[in-house]
Amino acid sequence: MPPRARLARERARDAVTAEILDVARAQLAEVGPGGLSLRAVAREMGMAPSALFRYLPHKDALLTRLIIAGYDSLGEAAEAAEAAVHDAGPAERWMAICHATRDWALANPQEYALIYGSPVPGYAAPQDTVGPATRIPRLLMALLGDALAAGLPVPAPGADAERMHAAIAPLRATMPPEVPDSMVVRGLIGWTHLFGAVSFEVFGHRTFDVLDDPAAFFDHEMRLLGGLLGLIPA
Amino acid sequence: MPPRARLARERARDAVTAEILDVARAQLAEVGPGGLSLRAVAREMGMAPSALFRYLPHKDALLTRLIIAGYDSLGEAAEAAEAAVHDAGPAERWMAICHATRDWALANPQEYALIYGSPVPGYAAPQDTVGPATRIPRLLMALLGDALAAGLPVPAPGADAERMHAAIAPLRATMPPEVPDSMVVRGLIGWTHLFGAVSFEVFGHRTFDVLDDPAAFFDHEMRLLGGLLGLIPA
């Protein structure tokens, strides 16, 4: 089978597939996850609505692609920001990840809503989305791992140590066993607060009647949390 | 004007109005904010769709009522939980508010999504919603105020004190001037983390592949944050 011409077709197919994703992303930015419509995508591309079904089995597949693209876009932004200050120490790395996340979310609020907002009703995310979804957590865990190796103090286990050990078991299982529980807990807490703060701002709970300078507050807040995690010395 | 009979009509009107809200809440729980439909509400009530327009100017008015009902329902739950341990000290009060919020959100995930999830596109919340929305923040601020009066230590202002003073100005303006900035900041951070953690759990970022015991983790987490806020002694 001479793949010459076949390749041409494949390339054309890939180009259209990519264009569908692009147009859908642009539309997502305008109308949000709930307003996404295959017909509107087809219209924008100048195609018949039915043509899209050559490229997608159903609408949910488009949603899945958008979710993966969103996680990847955010993940890349955070990874790039972290890499740029990688040698400047844990505090700078932590703050770089936080600010990159916030900046990306403010620039792409609907895409952010798709991945960290209310779940789209009736849609169940397939397995393909979990890899991209863990890029930020992995970044945080790597950071905490480095800090640990560099002598970050490990707090003594509290009274609920056993219960917590059991509680975090699934996440533990994805990491080397020498990582202390308290570090996993810290990672989760930092991750939670980061997205809690960003969600509050993106979803309108930090408007002008609460804060005049959300950027300054966010910086202060994440610095304080960096202290709680042990990443920023008091 | 003898208000006898008029009152009867008014009562009937109020009853129907209340029923609309009830049916809408039930439907919200099933299909989520985006799936809400006036026609479905009317169907459920055995009325013609057009009849609803005697009670609502447009669909957004129903959304507004649901949002207010949601904030009030959550606010009442948190207030009741706090009142029940009001004399047991700041740590218990803080944890009571946290657990009440989480419990309510897990029991009413769609209602939670309506008020703390992605904003409904095209809907702008009117002024009526801000009062009910501030019930939890007010509860937290009262708690911090009491703790302050009881001798909660106020940290020395940091290098960014002036910038932060300006950043939180709008929220400051709603509170007595003797409240220190750092307390306002702590209140905001506690509020943020509480809803960040609850949103993560309700929106599916703390599933079985991350945590085996989200309740235990939440308890640990909020206790740790209570420490950061100064509400729980180390």
Added chain:
DNA sequence: TGTACATCAGTGAACGCGCGTTCACTGATGTAC
């Protein structure tokens, strides 16, 4: 090199659905004399 056949991207009409909102109407309930 030319011809018969296979693949496959894209079309356009159609199906069946649900939505918010309007409008002229009926009929019961309340009001004024």
Added chain:
DNA sequence: TGTACATCAGTGAACGCGCGTTCACTGATGTAC
């Protein structure tokens, strides 16, 4: 106490819209001999 009138809750048909998905089709592009 009885009668003429006003109010107003609820009806049912209609408007105009957009949606996801199917299906038989056309016509260009690629493949095999």
